[in-house]
Amino acid sequence: MTIYILWLRQLKRYARSRTRIIGSLGQPLLFLVALGFGFGPVYAQAGGGNYMQFLAPGVIAMSILFTAVFSGMEIIWDRQFGFLKETLVAPVSRFTIMLGRTLGGATVAVIQGLIVLTLTILIGFRPENWAMLPVAILVMFLISLLFTAMGTAIASKLEDFQGFQLIMNFLVMPLFFLSGALFPLDNVPMALTIISRLDPLSYGVDALRAMLLGTHHFSLMTDFAVLGVVTAFFLALGSYLFSKIQV
């Protein structure tokens, strides 16, 4: 019940922030139009096939990543507006509170991912196999959970939004750009291969592509194993750091 009400709170906040929802569609749209259509011809000439098909799952993963990290970091808002204290003095374990919030944030990120999926289809993306959509949603949920928990862990250590830019530019952006969301990971330089393998989003993007297109770089086993383990790690870290918050 406690988890449910905190989950519901995140969803209500999301549903009520229409400008935020619309605003957050600008970036994926820009990526799809500028990169999808812009690089499409070059990509086709190089023998890569249809770039829009390749790019769409990457852009979906991107919007999930951004929404999830931001949802996790909403704790900073709650801290600044004082609401965090209300939950911290409640006779409920901090783990439960963290779990409720994180599940709520992750659900929001999945919804955002589905909206962007619809957007990509409107622009010309064609999933190969609709039957795999439920599994694709499961993958989206795993990615969402992973990065919401990561956002929670980070936000538990931050007092205000001054560090936000730092996190965006030195963590979230690199996670996205180096994940293989925008380019195939085959035949890239050794250094990039190593970095992309350390990036959990690479496995999320790969699994999403496997579900929506049937093509993948890593094995599906690897994708799910890495996503599962890293998600568990950040959930544990997030709830540990959250339980240590003092205000």
Next chain:
Amino acid sequence: MTDQPVIIDVKNLVKKFGDFVAVDGISFEVKAGEIFAFLGPNGAGKTTTIKMLTTLLKPTSGDIRLNGHDPMHDQAAVRRTFGIVFQDPSLDDELTAWENLELHGVLYSVEKKLRRARMEELLKIVELYDRKDDLVKKFSGGMRRRLEIARGLLHHPKILFLDEPTLGLDPQTRNHLWSYVKNLNEKENITVFLTTHYMEEADRMASRIAVIDHGKIVASGSSAELKQKTNTDNLEDAFLAFTGHAIREEEMTKGDNFRAHMRIMRK
């Protein structure tokens, strides 16, 4: 009153932030059913003490017992014991008044039927029932305050902490609020621990008063005793006699600063 058990027991409580000693070895007792006023100038250590009593902050040293439980080790039991109205806002602006109360009720596992009944009753008392479905962000400062007070009372705690609850409220609302608290105190034997800068409120409400300054308790007793000790005829003069006339600067964390700013903007 003397036969009542001690419900808040504080011994040699210390809180340091780096080199700064915010609370410097204070000890006091509050008996069940008492209305206890904790007075002091800005930055004296009132809110820091309340934060330690309510599990939000770890003491540097010392011992606290709330209803027999230690906030350091038995947080859940302590949290079930009290309700609190914070000094700064702590509502969710994006939820309605009703949703804020509902969330609180669920967090404190107040059973649904009872919860709904109390929510309605309390919203009527603070005169917000007809605005229950409005988002809190549309509320004025006074309305938010009233809603927070209603929320703090929703689970009928054993101890109620009120940290400057009437700041920024008009005399009508203040009067209303205090009579409700007094009534609750008498009928349900709820212990009240309050801080305020309005001396006449403390004078009227509190059965016992402690004055804190620079992290130390400089005086305690009933209002009459404090006046007698300082040879003054009102509590404000007694308070000034204990704490001096110098105006205090309060150290603020970034969050406090932001909230104080928000509060000013809202007025």
